[in-house]
Amino acid sequence: MEKIIVLGGKGGVGKSSISAATALILSDLFPDKKLLLISFDIAHNLSDLFLQEIGDKLTPLTDNLWAIEPDPNIYAEEYTKEFTAKTRALMKKMPIIGLIPQIKNFVDTTFTADSIPLALKNAMFFQKILDAEDLNSQGVQFDIIVADFPPTGNMIALFEIPEDTVKVVLKYSLNFYNSIKGTLKGFSKMFRKVTRPFDSDTKQEELGDEILKMLTELEERGERISNLIHDIGSLRLVSIAEKPSFEEIKRARDLTKKYVNLDGVHINMVTPEESAKSCDFCRKIRLNQLKYVKKIKDEFVNLKVWESNKLEDEPMGLEGLRKLAKEVYGDLNAEDILNPKNIKKSFNAIDVK
Ligand SMILES: Nc1ncnc2c1ncn2[C@@H]1O[C@H](COP(=O)(O)OP(=O)(O)OP(=O)(O)O)[C@@H](O)[C@H]1O
Numbered sequence: 235m236e237k238i239i240v241l242g243g244k245g246g247v248g249k250s251s252i253s254a255a256t257a258l259i260l261s262d263l264f265p266d267k268k269l270l271l272i273s274f275d276i277a278h279n280l281s282d283l284f285l286q287e288i289g290d291k292l293t294p295l296t297d298n299l300w301a302i303e304p305d306p307n308i309y310a311e312e313y314t315k316e317f318t319a320k321t322r323a324l325m326k327k328m329p330i331i332g333l334i335p336q337i338k339n340f341v342d343t344t345f346t347a348d349s350i351p352l353a354l355k356n357a358m359f360f361q362k363i364l365d366a367e368d369l370n371s372q373g374v375q376f377d378i379i380v381a382d383f384p385p386t387g388n389m390i391a392l393f394e395i396p397e398d399t400v401k402v403v404l405k406y407s408l409n410f411y412n413s414i415k416g417t418l419k420g421f422s423k424m425f426r427k428v429t430r431p432f433d434s435d436t437k438q439e440e441l442g443d444e445i446l447k448m449l450t451e452l453e454e455r456g457e458r459i460s461n462l463i464h465d466i467g468s469l470r471l472v473s474i475a476e477k478p479s480f481e482e483i484k485r486a487r488d489l490t491k492k493y494v495n496l497d498g499v500h501i502n503m504v505t506p507e508e509s510a511k512s513c514d515f516c517r518k519i520r521l522n523q524l525k526y527v528k529k530i531k532d533e534f535v536n537l538k539v540w541e542s543n544k545l546e547d548e549p550m551g552l553e554g555l556r557k558l559a560k561e562v563y564g565d566l567n568a569e570d571i572l573n574p575k576n577i578k579k580s581f582n583a584i585d586v587k
C-alpha cells in the first residue's frame with residue numbers, strides 16, 4: 235500500500251462526493267494501481283453516488299477501482315466470536331473451572347458485538363482493512379485507499395482506536411477474571427481442594443501467557459496501524475465557504491495533528507461567478523463565500539487548497555463524478571492529486587470589495 239487518503243470535515247459539505255470523485259479520477263490516471271474507496275459513515279451513500287448497489291462486499295466500479303460500504307456489526311461479531319472462542323479454549327485447559335456453568339455463561343454473554351460502541355466497531359474494520367488481513371483473502375492488493383470519514387468527532391475516534399481496542403479487551407479480560415475469582419471463592423468454601431488447579435503454577439502461567447499473547451498481538455496491530463496512518467496517511471479537510479464548516483476544519487486540524495499528516499483543504503460548492511451575475515441573491519452569497527475562501531486560504535496558507543464551484547447538477551454516476559473531479563482538480567495533474575506539494579504561495583483569489 236502506498237497511500238491512504240482520508241477526507242474529513244463537517245456534515246453535508248461534500249466529503250463523500252469528493253472522496254468518490256478523487257478515487258475515480260485517481261483510478262483513471264493510474265490505470266496500473268488498484269484503488270479502494272471505503273465509506274465509514276453508517277448512513278452509507280456510495281451506492282447513491284455511483285448509481286449502483288455497493289454494500290458490504292468489495293464491488294468493482296471500474297477495472298481498477300473497488301468500493302465497499304462495510305457493515306461494522308459483521309466485523310465486530312467476527313471479532314467477539316474469536317475472543318470468546320479463545321477464552322473458552324483457555325478454560326478448557328482448566329478442566330475444573332471449565333465445568334462451572336456461570337463462567338461459560340459469562341464469557342458467552344459479556345463481550346458481544348452489541349456491547350461494543352460503533353466507533354470501535356468501525357475502527358476494528360478500518361484496522362482490518364489497513365492490516366490487509368481480510369481483503370487480501372479476496373485476492374486484491376490495494377495501492378491506494380480513499381476513505382470517506384464521518385464528521386470530525388467520529389473521525390478522531392477512528393484514529394485513536396488502536397490503543398482503545400487493547401484497553402477494551404483488557405477491561406473485558408479483567409471482568410472475566412474477576413468473575414472467575416468470585417465464582418471460585420464460592421466453590422472454595424464448599425470444596426477447598428477443588429480450586430487447587432487454578433492456583434497451580436503451570437495452569438496459571440499458561441493462562442497468563444495466552445492472554446498476554448492476545449493483548450500483545452492487539453497492541454502490535456494497533457501500533458502497525460498507527461504507524462501506517464502516520465507514514466502514508468494523507469488527510470484532506472473539506473469545507474464550504476461558510477463560518478461553521480471553516481471552524482470545524484480548524485478544530486479537525488488541531489485534533490488530528492498527532493495521528494495523520496494534513497495534506498490539503500477543499501473549499502467546495504462555491505457559487506459560480508456566472509450565477510452571481512444573473513441573480514442578486516446569488517451575488518450576495520458569492521461575495522460572502524469569497525470572504526471565507528480568503529479566510530480559509532489565509533488560515534491554511536502552507537497547504538494545497540483546491541477550490542470547486544457548485545455544479546448545476548448533483549454529481550452522480552461515473553460521468554457526474556468525473557465532472558466533479560475536473561471541477562475540483564482542474565488540469566488533473568495526477569502526481570499533484572496523490573502527493574500535493576505544500577508550498578507557501580501568495581493569495582490569488584478574486585479581491586472582495
Ligand atoms: N461541487 C458540488 N456541486 C454540486 N453539488 C455538490 C457538490 N459537492 C457536493 N454536492 C452535493 O451536496 C450534497 C452533499 O454532498 P455529500 O453527500 O458528498 O456531503 P457529505 O459531506 O459526505 O455529507 P454527510 O456529512 O451527510 O456524509 C449532495 O447532494 C451532493 O450531490
Ligand SMILES: [Mg+2]
Binds near residue numbers: 249250251279382
Ligand atoms: Mg458523506
